[in-house]
Amino acid sequence: DAMVIQNPRYQVTQFGKPVTLSCSQTLNHNVMYWYQQKSSQAPKLLFHYYDKDFNNEADTPDNFQSRRPNTSFCFLDIRSPGLGDAAMYLCATSRGGERDFGSGTQLSVL
Amino acid sequence: GEDVEQSLFLSVREGDSSVINCTYTDSSSTYLYWYKQEPGAGLQLLTYIFSNMDMKQDQRLTVLLNKKDKHLSLRIADTQTGDSAIYFCADGASKIIFGSGTRLSIRP
Numbered sequence: 001d002a003m004v005i006q007n008p009r010y011q012v013t014q015f016g017k018p019v020t021l022s023c024s025q026t027l028n029h030n031v032m033y034w035y036q037q038k039s040s041q042a043p044k045l046l047f048h049y050y051d052k053d054f055n056n057e058a059d060t061p062d063n064f065q066s067r068r069p070n071t072s073f074c075f076l077d078i079r080s081p082g083l084g085d086a087a088m089y090l091c092a093t094s095r096g097g098e099r100d101f102g103s104g105t106q107l108s109v110l
Numbered sequence: 111g112e113d114v115e116q117s118l119f120l121s122v123r124e125g126d127s128s129v130i131n132c133t134y135t136d137s138s139s140t141y142l143y144w145y146k147q148e149p150g151a152g153l154q155l156l157t158y159i160f161s162n163m164d165m166k167q168d169q170r171l172t173v174l175l176n177k178k179d180k181h182l183s184l185r186i187a188d189t190q191t192g193d194s195a196i197y198f199c200a201d202g203a204s205k206i207i208f209g210s211g212t213r214l215s216i217r218p
Contacts, residue, residue: 033206042198042208043153055205090152092206097141097160099202103152 003027006091006102013081014110021076021105023091029098032074034066035090037104043090049074081109112136114201116209123217128186130212132199135180141202142175144184147211148195156184158202191216 004025013019023032030051035043047056049068063085065077078085086109091102113135122128134142143158159166159173159182166173172185186193194216199209 031205040196040211042210045205045207048205088152094202094206097158097202099141099143099155099158099200099206101145101153101155 004091004093004100004102006089006105008105009103010106010108012108012110013078015082016080019078019081019107021078021089021091021107023074023076023102024072025093025100026072027093027095027098027100028071029093029095029100030071031094032068033092033094034064034074034076035092037088037090039087046076078107081107083109085109112201112207114199114207114209116197116199116212118210119213119215121215121217122189124189124191126189128184128189128193128214130184130186130197130199130214132182132184132209133180134182134199134201134207134209136201136207137180139201142173142182143200143202143206144171144173144182145198145200145208146195147198153198156197186214189214189216 006023033048034046037043046060067075088104088106090104116132144156145153146156170187174183196211196213198211201207
């Protein structure tokens with residue numbers, strides 16, 4: 001059973017049209033992460049929540065925002081997607097040494 | 111800042127052993143991970159090692175950790191065509207930082 005669930009698996013949006021990707025977990029992990037992965041590249045950390053504390057990476061564009069309304073859910077909001085934002089977006093959770101990834105959302109921008 | 115480095119490509123003959131190497135900079139790393147990613151798929155956790163261990167073996171996989179040199183390796187014994195993938199080393203001190211990935215290809 002999937003324990004880190006990302007919806008949808010594929011998302012298509014238009015240039016400049018806001019889009020939200022979602023992640024939920026059944027593990028009760030206290031840390032949640034969002035990564036961006038472009039083709040043939042390593043996943044790049046965008047931000048993470050340690051409990052309710054939000055931690056933004058220095059080079060994450062302002063276009064990317066995140067919300068974590070409770071332990072189980074975390075959202076990635078892209079306010080004005082550009083063509084360069086087309087990528088796989090991976091959600092991950094952790095508690096101590098446990099690390100779990102969702103299957104990702106592949107975002108296309110038309 | 112934290113950095114994790116890997117060689118980009120490795121080609122091995124089917125049935126041989128594959129050794130994928132990784133170096134990291136964060137001396138406070140508590141856990142180090144190896145992930146496998148096949149085309150179009152998410153990340154699959156293969157194995158991880160605590161920083162107070164030197165070696166971990168799990169079936170065909172052997173992880174070696176040299177904490178002094180900040181060097182991590184993954185050995186895959188009896189490499190099969192199904193092992194073709196990109197392998198990412200990851201440092202999990204406070205947040206997960208990935209290496210660039212090593213693309214493993216298998217020759218018949």
